[in-house]
Amino acid sequence: MQIPIFTVDAFTNRPFSGNPAAVCLLENDLDEDLHQKIATEMNLSETAFIRKLKPGDDFTKSSCFGLRWFTPANEVPLCGHATLASAAVLFHVQKNTNSVLTFVTLSGELKARQVKDHIVLDLPLYTAYPQELKEVEELIKAAVGDMIVQDVCYSPDTKKLLVRLSDTYERSVLEDLKVSAQRFLSAEKTGKVKGLILTVKGNSSGTGHDFYSRYFAPWYGVLEDPVTGSAHAVLSSYWSEQLGKKEMLAFQCSRRGGELKISVRTDGRVDIAGQTAVVLKGNLTF
16 A cells, blocks of 8 residues: 655745654545554654545545644644645645645644745634643643743643743743653643643844744653644734734744744634745655
């Protein structure tokens, strides 16, 4: 059996930066257990599987596909960067002729469209609510030690904890922070938190970034994710309210780094735009 597979760096226009995702094009149904085996083999934070919804569908002409995402450990309900990567494979490699693609996913229908040299994802917007500090104190201590924390919020829809560091800290402090995400697993065992977002306010006077972040999900087998669309579905809601802005520019400052253009909409959703670089094309053979 052969399955076309691609590696795409998302939220960047340069190879070997941004967030890499593997993308598989499924002509036929795949045995359920093979999804996880392939994702574990690829060993990237996400492997996406695009499938045809009807036998007569075509990767070049059809506008609606099924989409699933797997980490090396398990399936996840939403992944922004692997959706961006999937759209890039359809638009740029398969030369799909539609202006908008719709993906049927565990998080409902997600749309992707091309706008100049960016692909824009239409994602759900998730509210993060104030979180009682003492309930997550051990996890925060494991993440940032004695650093000053300005705000802690929790998104019940995504099980993500957002920790905002003091505005006195610059981007470089977040970048230089040494995090042992493996320790998070012993600090948080309740199942309440499945992802930890660390964020700091940017210096957006002029053309700078409005906010910076890093994201950790060892509960899903991902110690640190380089650039995370789903985390920005939470961050967009939080920072839009904090800054009083609907249009924002964000940077996730992992070692690879990546930039996201954000537009918070009035219908409870968010447009997140990024660029991509296709770095590998091949076939899985088994």
